[in-house]
Amino acid sequence: MTPAGELRELATEIAREAGELACARRMEGVRLAATKSTLADIVTEADREVEDLIRGRLRAARPHDGFLGEESGAEPGESGITWVVDPIDGTVNYAYGLPAYNVSIAAVRGEPDPESWEALAAVVNAPALGEIFTAARDEGAWAGGLRLAVTDETPAGALLGTGFGYDPATHDGDLATVRRVMPMARDLRRMGAAALDLAYVAAGRLDGFFERGLRPWDHAAGALLIEEAGGVVSRVDVESPRPMLIAGGRDVHARLRDILASKS
Structure with missing residues:
Protein backbone atom coordinates (compact mmCIF):
# COMPACT_ATOMS: atom_id res chain seq x y z
CA MET A 1 0.00 0.00 0.00
CA LEU A 148 -16.54 8.68 -7.62
CA ALA A 149 -16.62 11.05 -10.60
CA VAL A 150 -17.74 14.66 -10.82
CA THR A 151 -20.41 15.74 -13.30
CA ASP A 152 -19.10 16.42 -16.80
CA GLU A 153 -22.14 18.07 -18.41
CA THR A 154 -25.03 20.17 -17.12
CA PRO A 155 -27.37 20.77 -20.08
CA ALA A 156 -30.29 21.69 -17.79
CA GLY A 157 -28.17 24.00 -15.66
CA ALA A 158 -25.98 23.18 -12.67
CA LEU A 159 -27.32 21.92 -9.36
CA LEU A 160 -25.24 23.94 -6.92
CA GLY A 161 -24.56 23.80 -3.21
CA THR A 162 -23.65 26.71 -0.99
CA GLY A 163 -23.60 27.89 2.61
CA PHE A 164 -23.95 31.14 4.52
CA GLY A 165 -21.90 32.54 7.37
CA TYR A 166 -23.32 32.72 10.88
CA ASP A 167 -22.71 36.46 11.24
CA PRO A 168 -25.90 38.32 10.21
CA ALA A 169 -23.72 41.12 8.86
CA THR A 170 -22.57 38.80 6.06
CA HIS A 171 -26.00 37.61 4.94
CA ASP A 172 -26.75 40.38 2.46
CA GLY A 173 -23.46 39.76 0.69
CA ASP A 174 -24.03 36.01 0.60
CA LEU A 175 -27.52 36.45 -0.83
CA ALA A 176 -26.17 38.86 -3.44
CA THR A 177 -23.67 36.17 -4.44
CA VAL A 178 -26.50 33.68 -4.88
CA ARG A 179 -28.32 36.12 -7.16
CA ARG A 180 -25.22 36.43 -9.33
CA VAL A 181 -24.89 32.66 -9.65
CA MET A 182 -28.52 31.69 -10.22
CA PRO A 183 -28.56 32.35 -14.02
CA MET A 184 -26.26 29.31 -14.47
CA ALA A 185 -28.07 27.15 -11.90
CA ARG A 186 -30.72 24.52 -12.29
CA ASP A 187 -31.39 24.90 -8.57
CA LEU A 188 -29.63 25.49 -5.27
CA ARG A 189 -29.08 23.33 -2.18
CA ARG A 190 -27.96 24.55 1.23
CA MET A 191 -27.38 21.63 3.63
CA GLY A 192 -25.27 23.29 6.32
CA ALA A 193 -22.29 20.92 6.22
CA ALA A 194 -19.58 22.00 3.79
CA ALA A 195 -17.53 18.79 3.85
CA LEU A 196 -20.61 16.77 2.95
CA ASP A 197 -21.49 19.23 0.17
CA LEU A 198 -18.01 18.77 -1.26
CA ALA A 199 -18.29 14.98 -1.00
CA TYR A 200 -21.54 15.22 -2.93
CA VAL A 201 -19.81 17.22 -5.67
CA ALA A 202 -17.21 14.44 -5.88
CA ALA A 203 -20.03 11.89 -6.15
CA GLY A 204 -21.85 13.84 -8.88
CA ARG A 205 -24.84 14.53 -6.64
CA LEU A 206 -24.11 18.25 -6.87
CA ASP A 207 -22.54 19.82 -9.95
CA GLY A 208 -20.72 22.54 -8.05
CA PHE A 209 -20.30 24.34 -4.75
CA PHE A 210 -19.33 27.81 -3.57
CA GLU A 211 -19.07 29.43 -0.16
CA ARG A 212 -17.30 32.31 1.53
CA GLY A 213 -15.55 32.09 4.87
CA LEU A 214 -14.80 28.38 5.14
CA ARG A 215 -12.02 27.41 7.52
CA PRO A 216 -9.28 24.88 6.64
CA TRP A 217 -10.99 22.00 8.44
CA ASP A 218 -14.23 22.68 6.54
CA HIS A 219 -12.74 21.88 3.14
CA ALA A 220 -9.43 20.00 3.55
CA ALA A 221 -10.94 16.53 3.11
CA GLY A 222 -13.71 17.48 0.69
CA ALA A 223 -11.34 19.27 -1.67
CA LEU A 224 -9.18 16.17 -2.13
CA LEU A 225 -12.29 14.06 -2.74
CA ILE A 226 -13.26 16.38 -5.61
CA GLU A 227 -9.78 16.54 -7.11
CA GLU A 228 -9.47 12.75 -7.05
CA ALA A 229 -12.93 12.51 -8.65
CA GLY A 230 -11.72 14.61 -11.59
CA GLY A 231 -12.91 18.03 -10.42
CA VAL A 232 -11.32 21.35 -9.56
CA VAL A 233 -11.25 23.30 -6.31
CA SER A 234 -9.91 26.83 -5.97
CA ARG A 235 -10.00 29.70 -3.51
CA VAL A 236 -10.24 33.34 -4.53
CA ASP A 237 -9.97 36.55 -2.54
CA VAL A 238 -7.66 34.68 -0.17
CA GLU A 239 -6.36 37.83 1.50
CA SER A 240 -9.83 38.74 2.77
CA PRO A 241 -11.26 37.50 6.10
CA ARG A 242 -13.76 35.42 4.10
CA PRO A 243 -12.13 33.81 1.05
CA MET A 244 -14.40 32.24 -1.55
CA LEU A 245 -14.09 28.51 -2.19
CA ILE A 246 -15.28 27.30 -5.62
CA ALA A 247 -15.58 23.64 -6.59
CA GLY A 248 -17.02 21.48 -9.34
CA GLY A 249 -16.34 19.67 -12.57
CA ARG A 250 -14.02 21.60 -14.87
CA ASP A 251 -16.77 23.35 -16.81
CA VAL A 252 -18.91 24.26 -13.81
CA HIS A 253 -15.88 25.36 -11.83
CA ALA A 254 -14.73 27.61 -14.68
CA ARG A 255 -18.17 29.21 -15.03
CA LEU A 256 -18.51 29.74 -11.28
CA ARG A 257 -15.03 31.21 -11.06
CA ASP A 258 -15.76 33.62 -13.93
CA ILE A 259 -18.81 34.88 -12.04
CA LEU A 260 -17.44 34.90 -8.51
CA ALA A 261 -13.90 36.12 -9.12
CA SER A 262 -15.12 39.22 -10.93
CA LYS A 263 -15.58 42.42 -8.93
CA SER A 264 -18.71 43.52 -10.80
Whole structure:
Protein backbone atom coordinates (compact mmCIF):
# COMPACT_ATOMS: atom_id res chain seq x y z
CA MET A 1 0.00 0.00 0.00
CA THR A 2 1.23 3.49 -0.78
CA PRO A 3 2.02 5.96 2.02
CA ALA A 4 -1.04 8.03 1.04
CA GLY A 5 -3.15 4.87 1.08
CA GLU A 6 -1.91 4.04 4.57
CA LEU A 7 -2.92 7.50 5.76
CA ARG A 8 -6.36 7.04 4.18
CA GLU A 9 -6.84 3.68 5.89
CA LEU A 10 -5.88 5.11 9.28
CA ALA A 11 -8.19 8.10 8.79
CA THR A 12 -11.04 5.81 7.75
CA GLU A 13 -10.66 3.60 10.82
CA ILE A 14 -10.60 6.60 13.15
CA ALA A 15 -13.46 8.38 11.35
CA ARG A 16 -15.65 5.28 11.76
CA GLU A 17 -15.03 5.21 15.50
CA ALA A 18 -15.54 8.97 15.76
CA GLY A 19 -18.82 8.72 13.83
CA GLU A 20 -20.07 6.00 16.14
CA LEU A 21 -19.29 8.18 19.15
CA ALA A 22 -21.04 11.19 17.58
CA CYS A 23 -24.16 9.12 16.88
CA ALA A 24 -24.17 7.66 20.39
CA ARG A 25 -23.95 11.10 21.96
CA ARG A 26 -26.71 12.38 19.67
CA MET A 27 -28.99 9.58 20.85
CA GLU A 28 -28.27 10.53 24.45
CA GLY A 29 -29.20 14.17 23.82
CA VAL A 30 -27.10 17.15 22.78
CA ARG A 31 -25.60 19.47 25.38
CA LEU A 32 -24.36 22.84 24.15
CA ALA A 33 -20.88 23.69 25.36
CA ALA A 34 -20.44 27.21 23.96
CA THR A 35 -21.03 29.54 21.08
CA LYS A 36 -18.23 30.66 18.77
CA SER A 37 -18.52 33.64 16.44
CA THR A 38 -22.23 34.27 17.05
CA LEU A 39 -25.13 32.78 19.00
CA ALA A 40 -25.95 30.63 15.96
CA ASP A 41 -22.40 29.23 15.76
CA ILE A 42 -22.48 26.54 18.43
CA VAL A 43 -20.17 23.96 19.92
CA THR A 44 -21.57 20.84 21.56
CA GLU A 45 -19.92 18.71 24.20
CA ALA A 46 -19.85 15.98 21.55
CA ASP A 47 -17.71 18.15 19.22
CA ARG A 48 -15.04 18.33 21.88
CA GLU A 49 -15.29 14.69 22.89
CA VAL A 50 -15.11 13.47 19.29
CA GLU A 51 -12.11 15.69 18.54
CA ASP A 52 -10.36 14.42 21.67
CA LEU A 53 -10.92 10.85 20.47
CA ILE A 54 -9.55 11.60 16.99
CA ARG A 55 -6.55 13.48 18.35
CA GLY A 56 -5.74 10.70 20.80
CA ARG A 57 -5.97 7.95 18.18
CA LEU A 58 -3.76 9.89 15.77
CA ARG A 59 -1.21 10.68 18.45
CA ALA A 60 -0.98 7.00 19.38
CA ALA A 61 -0.59 5.87 15.76
CA ARG A 62 1.60 8.71 14.46
CA PRO A 63 3.11 10.65 17.38
CA HIS A 64 5.32 12.87 15.21
CA ASP A 65 2.53 14.30 13.04
CA GLY A 66 0.97 17.72 13.51
CA PHE A 67 -2.68 18.41 14.21
CA LEU A 68 -5.10 21.20 13.28
CA GLY A 69 -8.56 20.80 14.76
CA GLU A 70 -11.61 23.04 14.85
CA GLU A 71 -12.09 22.77 18.59
CA SER A 72 -8.56 22.37 19.99
CA GLY A 73 -6.45 24.37 17.57
CA ALA A 74 -3.01 23.62 16.12
CA GLU A 75 -0.17 21.46 17.37
CA PRO A 76 3.02 21.40 15.25
CA GLY A 77 4.60 18.11 14.31
CA GLU A 78 8.00 16.88 13.17
CA SER A 79 7.08 14.55 10.30
CA GLY A 80 5.86 17.12 7.77
CA ILE A 81 2.34 15.61 7.94
CA THR A 82 -0.54 17.47 9.61
CA TRP A 83 -4.02 16.12 10.28
CA VAL A 84 -6.79 18.63 9.62
CA VAL A 85 -9.94 17.67 11.50
CA ASP A 86 -13.53 18.81 11.86
CA PRO A 87 -14.99 16.46 14.49
CA ILE A 88 -18.62 17.29 13.69
CA ASP A 89 -19.09 19.36 10.54
CA GLY A 90 -22.69 20.55 10.49
CA THR A 91 -23.03 21.06 14.24
CA VAL A 92 -26.32 22.94 13.97
CA ASN A 93 -27.79 20.06 11.95
CA TYR A 94 -26.43 17.69 14.60
CA ALA A 95 -27.97 19.68 17.42
CA TYR A 96 -31.38 19.74 15.70
CA GLY A 97 -31.36 16.05 14.83
CA LEU A 98 -30.86 16.52 11.09
CA PRO A 99 -28.71 13.74 9.58
CA ALA A 100 -26.55 16.01 7.38
CA TYR A 101 -23.47 16.09 9.59
CA ASN A 102 -20.11 14.38 9.26
CA VAL A 103 -16.67 13.67 10.65
CA SER A 104 -14.01 15.16 8.35
CA ILE A 105 -10.35 14.08 8.53
CA ALA A 106 -7.57 14.99 6.08
CA ALA A 107 -3.82 14.39 6.09
CA VAL A 108 -1.78 17.11 4.40
CA ARG A 109 1.92 17.57 3.69
CA GLY A 110 3.58 20.93 4.31
CA GLU A 111 2.51 23.95 6.29
CA PRO A 112 -1.08 23.78 7.66
CA ASP A 113 -2.19 26.43 5.16
CA PRO A 114 -4.58 25.62 2.29
CA GLU A 115 -2.55 27.84 -0.06
CA SER A 116 0.60 25.76 0.37
CA TRP A 117 -0.25 22.28 1.62
CA GLU A 118 -0.57 19.11 -0.48
CA ALA A 119 -3.50 16.97 0.61
CA LEU A 120 -2.60 13.29 0.77
CA ALA A 121 -5.63 11.51 2.23
CA ALA A 122 -9.21 12.36 3.09
CA VAL A 123 -12.23 10.86 4.78
CA VAL A 124 -15.72 12.31 5.17
CA ASN A 125 -17.91 10.04 7.29
CA ALA A 126 -21.63 10.85 7.45
CA PRO A 127 -22.61 8.32 10.15
CA ALA A 128 -26.31 9.15 10.35
CA LEU A 129 -26.54 8.64 6.58
CA GLY A 130 -24.41 5.49 6.59
CA GLU A 131 -21.89 6.75 4.04
CA ILE A 132 -18.11 7.13 4.10
CA PHE A 133 -16.25 8.97 1.33
CA THR A 134 -12.50 8.38 1.06
CA ALA A 135 -9.60 9.46 -1.12
CA ALA A 136 -5.83 9.13 -1.36
CA ARG A 137 -3.70 11.23 -3.68
CA ASP A 138 -3.44 9.66 -7.16
CA GLU A 139 -5.66 6.74 -6.09
CA GLY A 140 -9.14 8.14 -6.74
CA ALA A 141 -12.11 8.95 -4.54
CA TRP A 142 -14.46 6.24 -3.35
CA ALA A 143 -17.69 5.54 -1.47
CA GLY A 144 -18.89 2.03 -0.66
CA GLY A 145 -16.65 0.43 -3.27
CA LEU A 146 -17.83 2.82 -5.99
CA ARG A 147 -15.28 5.11 -7.62
CA LEU A 148 -16.54 8.68 -7.62
CA ALA A 149 -16.62 11.05 -10.60
CA VAL A 150 -17.74 14.66 -10.82
CA THR A 151 -20.41 15.74 -13.30
CA ASP A 152 -19.10 16.42 -16.80
CA GLU A 153 -22.14 18.07 -18.41
CA THR A 154 -25.03 20.17 -17.12
CA PRO A 155 -27.37 20.77 -20.08
CA ALA A 156 -30.29 21.69 -17.79
CA GLY A 157 -28.17 24.00 -15.66
CA ALA A 158 -25.98 23.18 -12.67
CA LEU A 159 -27.32 21.92 -9.36
CA LEU A 160 -25.24 23.94 -6.92
CA GLY A 161 -24.56 23.80 -3.21
CA THR A 162 -23.65 26.71 -0.99
CA GLY A 163 -23.60 27.89 2.61
CA PHE A 164 -23.95 31.14 4.52
CA GLY A 165 -21.90 32.54 7.37
CA TYR A 166 -23.32 32.72 10.88
CA ASP A 167 -22.71 36.46 11.24
CA PRO A 168 -25.90 38.32 10.21
CA ALA A 169 -23.72 41.12 8.86
CA THR A 170 -22.57 38.80 6.06
CA HIS A 171 -26.00 37.61 4.94
CA ASP A 172 -26.75 40.38 2.46
CA GLY A 173 -23.46 39.76 0.69
CA ASP A 174 -24.03 36.01 0.60
CA LEU A 175 -27.52 36.45 -0.83
CA ALA A 176 -26.17 38.86 -3.44
CA THR A 177 -23.67 36.17 -4.44
CA VAL A 178 -26.50 33.68 -4.88
CA ARG A 179 -28.32 36.12 -7.16
CA ARG A 180 -25.22 36.43 -9.33
CA VAL A 181 -24.89 32.66 -9.65
CA MET A 182 -28.52 31.69 -10.22
CA PRO A 183 -28.56 32.35 -14.02
CA MET A 184 -26.26 29.31 -14.47
CA ALA A 185 -28.07 27.15 -11.90
CA ARG A 186 -30.72 24.52 -12.29
CA ASP A 187 -31.39 24.90 -8.57
CA LEU A 188 -29.63 25.49 -5.27
CA ARG A 189 -29.08 23.33 -2.18
CA ARG A 190 -27.96 24.55 1.23
CA MET A 191 -27.38 21.63 3.63
CA GLY A 192 -25.27 23.29 6.32
CA ALA A 193 -22.29 20.92 6.22
CA ALA A 194 -19.58 22.00 3.79
CA ALA A 195 -17.53 18.79 3.85
CA LEU A 196 -20.61 16.77 2.95
CA ASP A 197 -21.49 19.23 0.17
CA LEU A 198 -18.01 18.77 -1.26
CA ALA A 199 -18.29 14.98 -1.00
CA TYR A 200 -21.54 15.22 -2.93
CA VAL A 201 -19.81 17.22 -5.67
CA ALA A 202 -17.21 14.44 -5.88
CA ALA A 203 -20.03 11.89 -6.15
CA GLY A 204 -21.85 13.84 -8.88
CA ARG A 205 -24.84 14.53 -6.64
CA LEU A 206 -24.11 18.25 -6.87
CA ASP A 207 -22.54 19.82 -9.95
CA GLY A 208 -20.72 22.54 -8.05
CA PHE A 209 -20.30 24.34 -4.75
CA PHE A 210 -19.33 27.81 -3.57
CA GLU A 211 -19.07 29.43 -0.16
CA ARG A 212 -17.30 32.31 1.53
CA GLY A 213 -15.55 32.09 4.87
CA LEU A 214 -14.80 28.38 5.14
CA ARG A 215 -12.02 27.41 7.52
CA PRO A 216 -9.28 24.88 6.64
CA TRP A 217 -10.99 22.00 8.44
CA ASP A 218 -14.23 22.68 6.54
CA HIS A 219 -12.74 21.88 3.14
CA ALA A 220 -9.43 20.00 3.55
CA ALA A 221 -10.94 16.53 3.11
CA GLY A 222 -13.71 17.48 0.69
CA ALA A 223 -11.34 19.27 -1.67
CA LEU A 224 -9.18 16.17 -2.13
CA LEU A 225 -12.29 14.06 -2.74
CA ILE A 226 -13.26 16.38 -5.61
CA GLU A 227 -9.78 16.54 -7.11
CA GLU A 228 -9.47 12.75 -7.05
CA ALA A 229 -12.93 12.51 -8.65
CA GLY A 230 -11.72 14.61 -11.59
CA GLY A 231 -12.91 18.03 -10.42
CA VAL A 232 -11.32 21.35 -9.56
CA VAL A 233 -11.25 23.30 -6.31
CA SER A 234 -9.91 26.83 -5.97
CA ARG A 235 -10.00 29.70 -3.51
CA VAL A 236 -10.24 33.34 -4.53
CA ASP A 237 -9.97 36.55 -2.54
CA VAL A 238 -7.66 34.68 -0.17
CA GLU A 239 -6.36 37.83 1.50
CA SER A 240 -9.83 38.74 2.77
CA PRO A 241 -11.26 37.50 6.10
CA ARG A 242 -13.76 35.42 4.10
CA PRO A 243 -12.13 33.81 1.05
CA MET A 244 -14.40 32.24 -1.55
CA LEU A 245 -14.09 28.51 -2.19
CA ILE A 246 -15.28 27.30 -5.62
CA ALA A 247 -15.58 23.64 -6.59
CA GLY A 248 -17.02 21.48 -9.34
CA GLY A 249 -16.34 19.67 -12.57
CA ARG A 250 -14.02 21.60 -14.87
CA ASP A 251 -16.77 23.35 -16.81
CA VAL A 252 -18.91 24.26 -13.81
CA HIS A 253 -15.88 25.36 -11.83
CA ALA A 254 -14.73 27.61 -14.68
CA ARG A 255 -18.17 29.21 -15.03
CA LEU A 256 -18.51 29.74 -11.28
CA ARG A 257 -15.03 31.21 -11.06
CA ASP A 258 -15.76 33.62 -13.93
CA ILE A 259 -18.81 34.88 -12.04
CA LEU A 260 -17.44 34.90 -8.51
CA ALA A 261 -13.90 36.12 -9.12
CA SER A 262 -15.12 39.22 -10.93
CA LYS A 263 -15.58 42.42 -8.93
CA SER A 264 -18.71 43.52 -10.80
